[in-house]
Amino acid sequence: MAEVDGQVVGVVRLEEHEQFFFLTSLGVLPEHEKKGVASALLHFVLQERAKPVYLYTIIPDFFRRFGFQETAPVTGLPAKKIYGCDRCYPGQCVVMVKR
Numbered sequence: 001m002a003e004v005d006g007q008v009v010g011v012v013r014l015e016e017h018e019q020f021f022f023l024t025s026l027g028v029l030p031e032h033e034k035k036g037v038a039s040a041l042l043h044f045v046l047q048e049r050a051k052p053v054y055l056y057t058i059i060p061d062f063f064r065r066f067g068f069q070e071t072a073p074v075t076g077l078p079a080k081k082i083y084g085c086d087r088c089y090p091g092q093c094v095v096m097v098k099r
């Protein structure tokens with residue numbers, strides 16, 4: 001979680017699986033967007049990971065900035081869950097990985 005003056009303004013979740021990490025639930029309160037909150041959260045959770053990090057997203061351009069690239073789904077990836085996303089657009093959802 002990212003906090004400003006004691007208020008949670010952003011969250012991200014990183015699950016550890018046997019072969020990889022799975023990143024989900026990245027979100028920042030609208031009034032705190034574009035201040036680097038998501039970037040700070042990502043830099044924190046992505047440091048020194050010994051296994052690849054996978055995610056689902058509808059905004060691949062945002063994650064490319066952090067070294068993610070589009071890839072095919074791998075066996076064992078968690079199922080897509082509606083609560084992991086702000087909105088669900090299956091046609092726009094891609095799998096990305098940072099190795």
Ligand SMILES: CC(C)(COP(=O)(O)OP(=O)(O)OC[C@H]1O[C@@H](n2cnc3c(N)ncnc32)[C@H](O)[C@@H]1OP(=O)(O)O)[C@@H](O)C(=O)NCCC(=O)NCCS
Pocket residue numbers: 026027028029032033034035036037038039040056057058059061062085086
């Ligand atoms: C996407 C989100 C997490 C970005 O959070 P943020 O704290 O505003 O991000 P930062 O301030 O760290 O970075 C902002 C940069 O990302 C860029 N960015 C934001 N949304 C983007 C998008 N959809 N596609 C490409 N770039 C994007 C901004 O243009 C900005 O670039 P700049 O630094 O060159 O000005 C936030 O807008 C959000 O919570 N969105 C709704 C939930 C969501 O879409 N989550 C991800 C779903 S997989």
